[in-house]
Each structure stands twice: as C-alpha cells, then as structure tokens.
Amino acid sequence: MNSELNEDHPQLSALTAFLYAVLVVYLGGWYLDKWTGNFALLLFLMSVVTFFYWIAERWYFLPRREAAARALVEQDAQRRAKLSAEGIKVDHADIEGARRAVLRQPWWLDWTAGLFPVIVLVFGLRSFLxxxxxxxxxxxxxxxxxxxxxxxxxxxxxxxxxxxxxxxxxxxxxxxxxxxxxxxxxxxxxxxxxxxxxxxxxxxxxxxxxxxxxxxxxxxxxxxxxxxxxxxxxxxxxxxxxxxxxxxxxxxxxxxxxxxxxxxxxxxxxxxxxxxxxxxxxxxxxxxxxxxxxxxxxxxxxxxxxxxxxxxxxxxxxxxxxxxxxxxxxxxxxx
Known part of the structure; x- marks a missing residue:
C-alpha cells in the first residue's frame, strides 16, 4: 500500500529530487566560490517549500495513509472472523508490521515535511536571536x-x-x-x-x-x-x-x-x-x-x-x- 501511494505521485517525487539537486548545485557553487551565497534567503525559501509539503502531509497525505491503514486492519479482522466461522485455522500474519508500512512516509515527504519544524526553528533563531x-x-x-x-x-x-x-x-x-x-x-x-x-x-x-x-x-x-x-x-x-x-x-x-x-x-x-x-x-x-x-x-x-x-x-x-x-x-x- 505504501508503494502504491508513492506511485500515485511520481510527479512530486521527481519535483523533490529536482529541488534537492538544485540545492546541491547551489551549495556546491557557494563552497567552491563560484558565486556568493545568501544563507538567510536560502533558509527562507527552504522554510516556504517545506511548509507547503508539511501542510500537504498534515491535511492530505497522512489522512490517506491513516485511512488505508484502518481499512487494512478492518479487512484483516473480517478475514479472520470469516475463517474462524468456517472452522479454518487462522494464520498469524503480521498485521501490525503491514500497518506501519502503510503509515510510513515516502522519502520525498520525510525529507521535506519532516524537516519543516527544524528548518523553521533554525530560520527563526538565526533571524531574530x-x-x-x-x-x-x-x-x-x-x-x-x-x-x-x-x-x-x-x-x-x-x-x-x-x-x-x-x-x-x-x-x-x-x-x-x-x-x-x-x-x-x-x-x-x-x-x-x-x-x-x-x-x-x-x-x-x-x-x-x-x-x-x-x-x-x-x-x-x-x-x-x-x-x-x-x-x-x-x-x-x-x-x-x-x-x-x-x-x-x-x-x-x-x-x-x-x-x-x-x-x-x-x-x-x-x-x-x-x-x-x-x-x-x-x-x-x-x-x-x-x-x-x-x-x-x-x-x-x-x-x-x-x-x-x-x-x-x-x-x-x-x-x-x-x-x-x-x-x-x-x-x-x-x-
């Protein structure tokens, strides 16, 4: 199920990879003195971008994964009840592991929405304190x-x-x-x-x-x-x-x-x-x-x-x- 959520949004996965490539090029050129960097502007842009990912995760992607996890647990419970009623021995499938896999963030959310609180904290401390x-x-x-x-x-x-x-x-x-x-x-x-x-x-x-x-x-x-x-x-x-x-x-x-x-x-x-x-x-x-x-x-x-x-x-x-x-x-x- 988790892989299906990733496959549902290949554009976002590709966009995130592109943004990270731009970041690496920018930081690399800055380190090699190819251009002068602006760290305050960089942190501001990273805060804005990760904020939109964080909003999308909180109000769209996470509810979808939670709904999928609940459906998975309900389907497993129904399967077990049906098999028990028919006198068939119920297997011991790791439903908890499957549920955690469904709830796991795809990499492009983990490296954006997951970093938003840290980036905005650093931006605030650096800007005002x-x-x-x-x-x-x-x-x-x-x-x-x-x-x-x-x-x-x-x-x-x-x-x-x-x-x-x-x-x-x-x-x-x-x-x-x-x-x-x-x-x-x-x-x-x-x-x-x-x-x-x-x-x-x-x-x-x-x-x-x-x-x-x-x-x-x-x-x-x-x-x-x-x-x-x-x-x-x-x-x-x-x-x-x-x-x-x-x-x-x-x-x-x-x-x-x-x-x-x-x-x-x-x-x-x-x-x-x-x-x-x-x-x-x-x-x-x-x-x-x-x-x-x-x-x-x-x-x-x-x-x-x-x-x-x-x-x-x-x-x-x-x-x-x-x-x-x-x-x-x-x-x-x-x-």
Missing amino acids: FEPFRIPSGSMVPTLLVGDLILVNKFHYGVRLPVINKKIWDNQPVRRGDVMVFRFPEDPRMDYIKRVVGLPGDVVSWRNQTLSINGQEVKTDALGPYFDQDSLRERPRYRESLGERPHDMLVNRSLPLHFRMDTANGPFPHAENCQYGLDGVTCTVPAGHYFMLGDNRDNSRDSRFWGFVPDANIVGKAVFIWMNLGDPKRIGGFD
Whole structure:
C-alpha cells in the first residue's frame, strides 16, 4: 500500500529530487566560490517549500495513509472472523508490521515535511536571536583571530525582518567600541566585522597612525609587543580607551602612510565628507551611518578606504566566541 501511494505521485517525487539537486548545485557553487551565497534567503525559501509539503502531509497525505491503514486492519479482522466461522485455522500474519508500512512516509515527504519544524526553528533563531559567524581574516587581531567562531546578537540593535533587513523595532543604540557585523556596503551579499569608531555627526580623524574623535585624541596605553600568528612577527600592541570598555589593538606608528580612498568602484557614498592627505584621513560621519575600523589597524580594509556603513546594513553585535578548533581556550566573551 505504501508503494502504491508513492506511485500515485511520481510527479512530486521527481519535483523533490529536482529541488534537492538544485540545492546541491547551489551549495556546491557557494563552497567552491563560484558565486556568493545568501544563507538567510536560502533558509527562507527552504522554510516556504517545506511548509507547503508539511501542510500537504498534515491535511492530505497522512489522512490517506491513516485511512488505508484502518481499512487494512478492518479487512484483516473480517478475514479472520470469516475463517474462524468456517472452522479454518487462522494464520498469524503480521498485521501490525503491514500497518506501519502503510503509515510510513515516502522519502520525498520525510525529507521535506519532516524537516519543516527544524528548518523553521533554525530560520527563526538565526533571524531574530543569534547567528553564528566564522572570522575569515586577521583584520580584528588581537580581539578576534582567524578561525574564531562567534555568536552575533541579532536583536541587540533592534528587530529586523529577515531577507529584506527592514527594521521593525528599535532596541539598544549603537555605541562607540561595539564590535559589529554588517553587510559590506560595496557588496551587501558579504558580511564584514569591524569596530564602531564613529557615530552619526562625529568627526573621525586617522592621521599619523593616531585616532581622534571630535578633535580629541583617543587615549592609548602601550602594552608591549604582540606576536602576530599571521605575519609571524611581533607587532606593537596598545590598549585603546574608545568606548565604555577598553580594548586591545595593533598599530605600528613608525610605518609610513600609503593609503587612500578606494575608488575601484568610484567614490563611495558621502565621499565628500572625507578629506585625504599625506598623513591620513578625516571624515564627518553622515546621519544614519557609522565609521568602522579593524583592531589590526595596519592590516584592515575599513571605513578609511571604502567609506561609511549605513544603519540599514547592520546585522548585529558580536558578543561571544563559542569555539575555536585550533585553540579552545579562546571560548568566552571579548571586548
């Protein structure tokens, strides 16, 4: 009976196989860097597709299998009663096993409707509560290292609708010193992580390898050398008092300055708010935007090069290192 239900819907079986083939191709191309994936959109589409399978299973396919199972049990009971009345010894057929076989989901429902609760739970948690990220580069050394697996608080700055990233409810304001994940302004399909340095209206200056905000130099204390695993050399380390809690950063103040506005894609939005010189750059942060720097100041492509991060691009606040496979001791919070 179960095989008959599968044969009754070969189109759905073929459609499910096709959808899984598309998923494998999409994930494979993403893994091989053939294109940039959008995990939020992927989870949304998977939630929608599996939802329709779940509805079909709950209101159509499952009732049909249950009716078939009841009919099978009733037919067996009638057969046994008839044989007993005729004085014929009744066999011991495994009716319970046959009933379970009839109730069993076909594979294309098991791998769609059966996964719907899990997929929608992951989608909800990732969209509104916490999202995991992996640190891919050394731009936030020494705060975050390559390979750190971090959790990002998605509701700290407010609740946003997934996929379209429309804020529907405000929460905490963005503060100087926050480590923020955001969609890269030049390519919103990519997520970046940097430290918030400038708020709307701030005048941020990075000149002579020194940070100033609104005309006041940000206090730093030398901490001695830091061995950089990426470059395999020692780097000058400082404790910077930018926000409510100080943090460590790396900068070699004896290095010559050779950076300028990154104009590969043309001037960035509000580029007129920045003045570049031989000693650095000074920018006035426009309304609804933020100025971001990496803690590895000599090795970070950030707002000094590509401009400001609009509020609409905010993903969330990085709050916790939940794993580093190469160094489990790094698990915990960070400044």
